[in-house]
Amino acid sequence: MSDANPLVLTGVELVDGSSTDLAIARGRFVDVADAPGDAQRIDASGLLALPGLVDLHTHLREPGKEDAETVETGTRAAARGGYTAVFAMPNLDPTTDTAEAAQYVAELGLRDGHCEVVPIGAVTKGREGAELAELGLMAAQGVRVFSDDGACVHDSLIMRRALTYLKPYDGVVAQHAQDPRLAGPSACCHEGEVSGRLGLPGWPSVAESTIIARDVQLAEFTGGRYHACHISTAESVDVIRWAKKRGRAQVTAEVTPHHLLLDTPHVETYDTTFKVNPPLRPSEHIEALREALADGTIDIVGTDHAPHTVQDKDHPFDVASPGMLGLEESLAVVMEVMVHSGRLDWAGVADRMSAAPARIGRLAHQGRPVAVGEPANLVLLDRSRRAMVDRARSASKARNNPYHGLDLPDPVELTMWAGKVTFRR
Ligand SMILES: NC(=O)N[C@@H](CC(=O)O)C(=O)O
Ligand SMILES: [Zn+2]
Numbered sequence: 001m002s003d004a005n006p007l008v009l010t011g012v013e014l015v016d017g018s019s020t021d022l023a024i025a026r027g028r029f030v031d032v033a034d035a036p037g038d039a040q041r042i043d044a045s046g047l048l049a050l051p052g053l054v055d056l057h058t059h060l061r062e063p064g065k066e067d068a069e070t071v072e073t074g075t076r077a078a079a080r081g082g083y084t085a086v087f088a089m090p091n092l093d094p095t096t097d098t099a100e101a102a103q104y105v106a107e108l109g110l111r112d113g114h115c116e117v118v119p120i121g122a123v124t125k126g127r128e129g130a131e132l133a134e135l136g137l138m139a140a141q142g143v144r145v146f147s148d149d150g151a152c153v154h155d156s157l158i159m160r161r162a163l164t165y166l167k168p169y170d171g172v173v174a175q176h177a178q179d180p181r182l183a184g185p186s187a188c189c190h191e192g193e194v195s196g197r198l199g200l201p202g203w204p205s206v207a208e209s210t211i212i213a214r215d216v217q218l219a220e221f222t223g224g225r226y227h228a229c230h231i232s233t234a235e236s237v238d239v240i241r242w243a244k245k246r247g248r249a250q251v252t253a254e255v256t257p258h259h260l261l262l263d264t265p266h267v268e269t270y271d272t273t274f275k276v277n278p279p280l281r282p283s284e285h286i287e288a289l290r291e292a293l294a295d296g297t298i299d300i301v302g303t304d305h306a307p308h309t310v311q312d313k314d315h316p317f318d319v320a321s322p323g324m325l326g327l328e329e330s331l332a333v334v335m336e337v338m339v340h341s342g343r344l345d346w347a348g349v350a351d352r353m354s355a356a357p358a359r360i361g362r363l364a365h366q367g368r369p370v371a372v373g374e375p376a377n378l379v380l381l382d383r384s385r386r387a388m389v390d391r392a393r394s395a396s397k398a399r400n401n402p403y404h405g406l407d408l409p410d411p412v413e414l415t416m417w418a419g420k421v422t423f424r425r
């Protein structure tokens, strides 16, 4: 990580289309007239500045599975992708289900992070779905996002209690929506023509949407905050749209970059890189997700960056570990499918990938506009640059990159977190 010397970025373009010089000192954007005389100047003409991206859904694997990813490598990938904050999912070893475990993850972030690392607490002890974890103690420690991700909070009473209990703490339950009866542990391919032909256990779309339908009603009933992680189906979009239209529940939703771009036929080669939970869906679902992200029914893009070792992926498709990388290519995917298609403008990208995830995670100093007085978190983009994705060049330790070999935008020129340059091409 570079030091935090004063800096002036000249000729930067902002999301409203205007151009400006940006001065950075003591971790904040300051008036250019107030920039110290010895400030280093960087020519940034033509580059677009977005607020530093915020990922509400990252798997860092430390502690417990450091052969797949560490806080150092995962946050290096994050900085390379334009992120200045990531929320670390609690499916670690030990599980982040106590205040001490949450504090430990936060400390690893302070020690090794190339961006801010915010621990997510488990909803239930050991993520086993039976007994509530130490929600109050974790909340007292500053945790605001709670999730059993990787597992679904499938017991209705546990979900009711979690929503109720977290309400006074302004905490949010982030649900991995997968009915374990409709989509059990072996389910690994969208249930339909392809799963039938390949002989893979099916993961029907309703295994996701029926859980979300129940949950949004519980959110309305309890008044608690609810966030639907990685939604992947048109039916889930319908449910979220219905709940938001009613306007009586505090409900938000997320989509991953891979569910915005990649469809079910990618699994036809049985390449386990493409095994993920929830599974890749047919094109009509992808279309519904893009439309929902554009109109705000889906609030944010969350990467679900899920590094796995080769050993954990080198198995028959139905037993390999699910999950794929995402931190380094998420902005590229959003550019390709949302911006280049005219569905979302740059202010929309800043909202879905920075302001909204920071708001849902209650991270007040992230997701702020690029403006004088604000914390100096930004990513500078060259909107015309493209490159072939090469998994071998990833900052992540893992190689389960589903975009390998694709020609995609490669926009990130510089990432700055709290006034420090954390990535520069
Ligand atoms: N998405 C995945 O397929 N895997 C995630 C867990 C999860 O997000 O459910 C992982 O931790 O590997
Ligand atoms: Zn999940």
Ligand SMILES: [Zn+2]
Pocket: 057, 059, 089, 149, 150, 304, 306
């Ligand atoms: Zn996840």
